[in-house]
Amino acid sequence: MSQAFDRLLDARGMNCPMPLVNARKEAGKMEPGQVLKVLATDRGSVADFQGWAKIAKNVELLGQEEESVDGANVYVHYVKRIA
Amino acid sequence: MTKQIEPVWTSADLLASLEQREKFFVLDVRNREEFERFQLEGREPLPALNIPYFEMLEMGGQDEMVDSVVACVEQHLDGQIPRDILVLSVCAKGDTSEYVRQALERLDYTTAHLKGGMKAWGEHYSTGVVVETPELAIYQVWRPARGCLSYVVASEGKALVIDPLRHLHPYLDLAQKKGFRIEAVMDTHGHADHISGGTALAAESGAPYHLHPYDAIHPMDVLPATIPYNAIRDGQIFNVGQVQLEALHIPGHTLGLVALRIDDRYLFTGDSICIGSIARPDLGGKAETWAPLHYRSLRKLAALPGKMTVLPGHFSSLKEQNDAGLFAATLDELKRSNPGLQRLAQESEQGFVRYLMDNLPPFLAEYVDIKRVNAGLLAPSEDKASELELGKNVCGLAASGNCKGESQ
Numbered sequence: 001m002s003q004a005f006d007r008l009l010d011a012r013g014m015n016c017p018m019p020l021v022n023a024r025k026e027a028g029k030m031e032p033g034q035v036l037k038v039l040a041t042d043r044g045s046v047a048d049f050q051g052w053a054k055i056a057k058n059v060e061l062l063g064q065e066e067e068s069v070d071g072a073n074v075y076v077h078y079v080k081r082i083a
Numbered sequence: 084m085t086k087q088i089e090p091v092w093t094s095a096d097l098l099a100s101l102e103q104r105e106k107f108f109v110l111d112v113r114n115r116e117e118f119e120r121f122q123l124e125g126r127e128p129l130p131a132l133n134i135p136y137f138e139m140l141e142m143g144g145q146d147e148m149v150d151s152v153v154a155c156v157e158q159h160l161d162g163q164i165p166r167d168i169l170v171l172s173v174c175a176k177g178d179t180s181e182y183v184r185q186a187l188e189r190l191d192y193t194t195a196h197l198k199g200g201m202k203a204w205g206e207h208y209s210t211g212v213v214v215e216t217p218e219l220a221i222y223q224v225w226r227p228a229r230g231c232l233s234y235v236v237a238s239e240g241k242a243l244v245i246d247p248l249r250h251l252h253p254y255l256d257l258a259q260k261k262g263f264r265i266e267a268v269m270d271t272h273g274h275a276d277h278i279s280g281g282t283a284l285a286a287e288s289g290a291p292y293h294l295h296p297y298d299a300i301h302p303m304d305v306l307p308a309t310i311p312y313n314a315i316r317d318g319q320i321f322n323v324g325q326v327q328l329e330a331l332h333i334p335g336h337t338l339g340l341v342a343l344r345i346d347d348r349y350l351f352t353g354d355s356i357c358i359g360s361i362a363r364p365d366l367g368g369k370a371e372t373w374a375p376l377h378y379r380s381l382r383k384l385a386a387l388p389g390k391m392t393v394l395p396g397h398f399s400s401l402k403e404q405n406d407a408g409l410f411a412a413t414l415d416e417l418k419r420s421n422p423g424l425q426r427l428a429q430e431s432e433q434g435f436v437r438y439l440m441d442n443l444p445p446f447l448a449e450y451v452d453i454k455r456v457n458a459g460l461l462a463p464s465e466d467k468a469s470e471l472e473l474g475k476n477v478c479g480l481a482a483s484g485n486c487k488g489e490s491q
Contacts, residue, residue, distance in 0.1 A: 015178040017179040024140060
């Protein structure tokens with residue numbers, strides 16, 4: 001998926017809950033319609049971003065990807081501000 | 084309150100608290116699917132509340148985690164979290180739970196968090212002493228969260244390990260501490276619910292690994308195991324120092340299940356007879372064909388001397404722990420208390436098979452893959468292995484009360 005994005009948050013190396021806490025802060029600074037790309041190494045972030053997007057009123061999860069960078073798994077989340 | 088509150092509980096602290104039936108409340112902030120699949124259990128159900136941390140973030144509406152939890156609890160959870168008992172904050176890996184603990188502390192709750200989270204708890208081991216004399220020592224090495232039991236039988240500095248679980252450190256540490264050498268390793272059967280440490284421990288110790296050959300074939304794939312093993316025969320004697328263990332082939336739960344007896348004193352039953360349950364016959368996908376074998380094997384075991392101490396492969400609840408902290412009971416005691424053995428005494432083969440078939444718990448998809456891993460047909464990463472093993476085993480029959488922890 002080559003998803004366009006407006007902001008990039010590098011949360012690699014961060015433990016739960018920081019990837020999501022920081023993504024939420026970033027999303028708070030964005031305009032509706034803008035997209036945030038989040039890089040995380042915490043595997044739990046995959047389910048947590050899905051759960052968060054379901055209940056949060058102002059964001060939508062556009063997609064998630066898993067990449068391997070230098071042997072480490074990186075989980076990519078695309079979060080769109082919708083309101 | 085005289086007892087000082089430690090803000091951090093290790094898995095060992097948690098186990099001690101559960102064993103001593105201390106009262107505490109669980110605030111579990113993992114997502115709902117994780118909570119449903121695997122949660123803390125005591126002798127009695129623990130009072131608990133599951134609110135994913137990201138829901139607390141949204142409900143609290145603050146930028147920072149601790150501030151959000153404070154706001155969330157104040158505005159939305161008033162009265163749902165008790166103030167008269169300790170609140171144990173729990174998450175997946177033990178980081179988020181510390182933020183939640185700080186928030187609760189700010190609100191003057193009595194609180195602690197679980198270090199390492201449910202991952203550490205799922206991989207926690209404990210060791211009980213069944214007997215420890217110069218002639219014979221038996222240790223029960225167990226995983227509280229999973230309900231898995233394994234054994235080390237030692238005599239004269241030599242040891243046999245029965246059904247070692249996935250992590251090797253409990254066995255290697257025990258061998259070092261007690262000064263014995265692991266000279267043989269065996270699995271009573273090809274396990275479906277957990278990944279065996281058998282071949283890895285054998286390789287690490289330079290010891291042979293024993294398995295009944297019928298369990299060296301994956302029952303669904305009908306493919307031969309690729310792991311190195313020595314074939315166990317019915318009636319085979321294993322010598323450990325002064326002690327002799329005799330293998331009894333008791334097919335039913337699997338085709339190659341064996342029990343081991345030490346004269347008229349101890350009976351390692353694998354999964355066939357546990358404290359509160361008996362094994363299910365369907366984990367190979369052949370319940371109708373295996374159930375009659377299971378009946379005949381149970382009959383064979385039930386005919387052994389009643390004073391023998393049964394040492395099972397699983398437990399389903401801490402309630403099954405005896406006053407000495409062990410999962411053990413005499414065969415006579417189990418004939419009185421175990422619902423499966425009670426039925427065995429009352430039913431014909433046909434009736435007992437029907438009873439088995441009527442009480443099969445749900446079949447977990449993971450079990451097919453776990454059997455593949457144990458046969459060497461699949462090599463999962465550590466993450467994947469950990470995921471396959473999540474939650475409590477369901478090797479026992481539903482009617483026997485072994486299935487509280489099933490897939491949920």
